[in-house]
Amino acid sequence: MKANILALLLFLFALVSCGNDDDVHKEESHEFRDSLLGWYRLEAAYTDIPLDLNHDGMANTNLFDEVTYCNMSLHLESYTSHFTYRENRNIVKIAVYTPASKYILEQESYSTCLFDNYRFYEIEISEESPELNIIYTYPEFEDEFRVWIQEVTWEDEIAYFTFKKEFYTSAGTWEEVTLYMEYKLDPDYGKN
DSSP: OOHHHHHHHHHHHHHHHHHHHHHHHHTTTTTTHHHHHHEEEEEEEEEEEOOSSSSOOOEEEHHHHOOOOOTTTOOOOOEEEEEEEETTEEEEEEEEEEEEEEEEEETTTEEEEEEEEEEEEEEEEEEEEEEEEEEOHHHHHHHHHHEEEEEEEETEEEEEEEEEEEEOOTTTSEEEOOOOOOOEOOTTTTTT
């Protein structure tokens, strides 16, 4: 009888110990998610095919070399991205600036100058992989701004975004390209 009670107590002790190990493991499983969170600054923006947006007659894949700004638009150097965690929904929300061609209402035409477009996305993460899976893109704005997210990945404090994008070119046509944007984590952003 004593042996059965001792065995039962050892079993219960082992069960409680395993439960505590699971709690520790759950805490560790947020390491990847937590490393994503914060503000990022744009480091690079380039397309898969050359574009001439600045009317200089020379097409280029580096968007920094092709950009013409509209009044009051942010310069590419000022573009940011922000990764936040929404605990009540268990998702990571991304806000990211993307460039867009400008529609000029007074002239009823498009311009090749670029303006900033703040886009929002929701992703799920996998601690095991680690992977970022896009789960919501706010599609009502994708067509309006001619930008469709394809993929977002993260490695060594850099968020890599891939978009299908249409730009209005100096030839007066819409050109569909793949736009690659690289945002680097800036741990000092917003600190005084």
